[in-house]
């Protein structure tokens with residue numbers, strides 16, 4: 001456990017809080033993903049924990065976009081935790097009495113079939129715990145959130161495990177001003193844009209990894225915000241940016257792309273990493 005301050009998406013009782021608790025006891029809550037990142041960039045906190053992807057809903061776009069366009073932070077670690085969603089309300093009621101539910105967009109997405117089945121209307125909040133807090137304060141409607149949030153905000157648990165499937169996991173990243181040294185079991189996250197839209201453009205880049213037997217664990221694209229048809233690609237690969245073969249490929253990639261940013265090298269998540 002580290003002593004320095006670590007920022008997380010709050011308030012208390014979010015899934016980000018659960019992930020951040022694995023890293024530190026000295027946690028500070030912020031109300032948005034951008035304010036977590038700003039706290040690390042300004043030095044207010046040494047590290048920040050933000051969600052980056054979910055096994056049902058996919059990428060957390062705000063995290064990807066902010067890492068590219070707004071902040072210069074490095075990924076120091078990844079944390080994967082199982083996500084079980086619960087329906088919470090201020091009083092005991094049956095699911096069929098619930099008409100409106102509040103939660104984070106990712107959580108609402110992960111529970112969408114359940115909400116549809118019960119005819120419940122979804123409303124967004126900045127986090128699951130912000131929704132729980134709102135329901136506790138107004139005494140109205142329901143929230144989707146953690147059991148910890150039910151305990152903290154004194155809410156009744158109306159239903160449990162309401163997500164679409166039982167293998168729901170979210171991957172969080174620990175952001176810092178530096179990434180991690182080589183451990184031998186690492187991953188590297190990079191992002192880049194192609195010079196031009198031409199046949200085989202992305203294939204040429206990907207073939208650099210294939211030829212060197214480097215396994216890619218994720219590929220994603222986001223609009224570059226320069227107009228339709230312009231994209232930024234995000235790739236996670238196995239290995240460290242300082243490994244000999246990977247550092248050569250990354251240099252080659254930098255020369256052959258119009259935009260290139262290394263988001264960081266970090267140990268591949270294992271359950272025992274933070275114990």
Ligand SMILES: O=C(O)C(=O)C[C@]1(C(=O)O)C=C[C@@H](O)C=C1
Nearest residue numbers: 014015016051104106127128170
């Ligand atoms: O609102 C929370 O509890 C969060 O920590 C955010 C978040 C996310 O953005 O993905 C984290 C995990 C779950 O996937 C749902 C919501």
